[in-house]
Amino acid sequence: MRAQGIDNSYKILIIDDEEVVLDSCAAILEGSDYQLATASDGTLGMKLVREFQPDLVFVDLKMPGIPGLEVIDRIHALDPTIVTVVITGYATVSSAVGAMKLGAYDFLPKPFTPDEFRLITRRGLEKRKLVLETIDLRREKEMLRENFAAIVSHELKAPLGAVQQNLFVLEAELSGSLTEDQQRRLERMKSRITDLVKLIHTWLRAISVDFDTIKEKFEPVVVASVISKAVDSLQPHATRKDIEVVTSLEEPLSPIMGDEGTLTEVLINLGNNAIKYSYAGSQVLINAHEEDDRVVIFITDTGVGISKEDLPFIFEDFYRGKTRQPVERGHGLGLALSQRIVEIHNGSISVESDLGKGSTFVIRLPIYCSDRHPQPPLQAEVIRNP
Ligand SMILES: Nc1ncnc2c1ncn2[C@@H]1O[C@H](COP(=O)(O)OP(=O)(O)OP(=O)(O)O)[C@@H](O)[C@H]1O
Ligand SMILES: [Mg+2]
Numbered sequence: 001m002r003a004q005g006i007d008n009s010y011k012i013l014i015i016d017d018e019e020v021v022l023d024s025c026a027a028i029l030e031g032s033d034y035q036l037a038t039a040s041d042g043t044l045g046m047k048l049v050r051e052f053q054p055d056l057v058f059v060d061l062k063m064p065g066i067p068g069l070e071v072i073d074r075i076h077a078l079d080p081t082i083v084t085v086v087i088t089g090y091a092t093v094s095s096a097v098g099a100m101k102l103g104a105y106d107f108l109p110k111p112f113t114p115d116e117f118r119l120i121t122r123r124g125l126e127k128r129k130l131v132l133e134t135i136d137l138r139r140e141k142e143m144l145r146e147n148f149a150a151i152v153s154h155e156l157k158a159p160l161g162a163v164q165q166n167l168f169v170l171e172a173e174l175s176g177s178l179t180e181d182q183q184r185r186l187e188r189m190k191s192r193i194t195d196l197v198k199l200i201h202t203w204l205r206a207i208s209v210d211f212d213t214i215k216e217k218f219e220p221v222v223v224a225s226v227i228s229k230a231v232d233s234l235q236p237h238a239t240r241k242d243i244e245v246v247t248s249l250e251e252p253l254s255p256i257m258g259d260e261g262t263l264t265e266v267l268i269n270l271g272n273n274a275i276k277y278s279y280a281g282s283q284v285l286i287n288a289h290e291e292d293d294r295v296v297i298f299i300t301d302t303g304v305g306i307s308k309e310d311l312p313f314i315f316e317d318f319y320r321g322k323t324r325q326p327v328e329r330g331h332g333l334g335l336a337l338s339q340r341i342v343e344i345h346n347g348s349i350s351v352e353s354d355l356g357k358g359s360t361f362v363i364r365l366p367i368y369c370s371d372r373h374p375q376p377p378l379q380a381e382v383i384r385n386p
Helices: 019-029 042-052 068-078 090-101 114-173 180-208 211-216 223-240 260-276 334-344
Strands: 011-015 035-039 056-060 083-089 106-110 219-221 244-249 256-258 283-291 294-301 348-354 358-366
Touching: 011 019, 011 042, 019 035, 019 114, 035 042, 042 056, 042 068, 056 068, 056 114, 068 083, 068 090, 083 090, 083 114, 090 106, 106 114, 114 180, 180 334, 211 334, 219 223, 223 244, 223 260, 223 283, 223 294, 256 260, 256 358, 260 283, 260 294, 260 334, 260 358, 334 348
Parallel strands: 011 035, 011 056, 056 083, 083 106, 244 283
Antiparallel strands: 219 256, 283 294, 294 358, 348 358
16 A cells, blocks of 8 residues: 555554454555554553554554553553554444543544555554654754854854943043044944843843753742842832832742742743833732642733733744833843743743733742642643733
8 A cells, every 4th residue: 555645664553452353454554565563462562662663553442461541551651652543343432532532543443444444544644744743843943943042142142242342442442532422322332232132142041041950950949039039120120110019928838849040030021021011100019829739929010911912922932012012122032931931840821911901920830848749730821811
């Protein structure tokens, strides 16, 4: 069999205790270039999954020894990218549904015709191709991101730093001899260069922050201390904009496992946003309490809010809201970086916003219990505005 668009070097494994099924599948695939292996029980099947490394595995649900459902579970635990299809008698269609809940891609009811078998094989391999392509694309994107970071750091950061340094020296040397207009232009140059250097710095940080190293240094962190450090950093910005930052913490808050520095950075990013996108005279509230084994931190403002067109994208690199922005500079990186940091803490970050009325960002972090297993990661969510 030659299936269009599918590379015939794919490997197929069939696990079934009925010899007649194994033989007929082998006969149907005869003449194709697929590599085929067969196993008459789950134990041998699992051995072949490890050694033969199949792309697609057919698993009979009713077998002596390890039950089919468990075989599927073990295959996916070993390699979640392997596509599995269950073979089942009519009487066990409900188990096929169970198998699909466990991640099986499809099911083949017995008895099946050669065409049905070929069709499901083809569909399963197409699925496998898609899965592998997605993994490749993700890897490629990651490499691009890293290469970009390297290019930016080598090709832009150093020369810009030199220009900035020379401008400072020049300004000192020309001190007193510049006209008012020349001084103004020099200031503008300095400010633009400083912005660019800051952008490169933030960008590099957003794409190349070494999360593995940060994770290695995780220790119990006191949330109140993170909030207090962040508020100290936010104060000058808040004062400049005549905005009051009000905190309210439920005491005592359990510690969380993490890195105090990067968590403080997240609160500073969200706090700076709350201030940046708010009006003079308003308040930014930072609240924290415990809820179901998580510490939950709310950062609430009554500023411009976020439109529902912008909301799905605000956590993406370089995304800046398109609507109703006050004229404040930014690079669209603060939230992207914050989300990455919160995720390595097994936490989640979400937002609820009402255009023209304000926004609330919510960070949820699992509390640290030395005597308990770590919490499963939280799903990131975006709560859309009504
Ligand atoms: N509290 C907020 N109120 C209104 N809009 C917000 C708020 N926080 C974020 N946004 C929107 O989300 C976008 C992305 O935010 P993000 O912090 O990533 O970037 P930025 O603030 O534009 O720039 P920077 O990289 O300097 O942080 C912002 O451009 C803005 O449109
Ligand atoms: Mg920001």
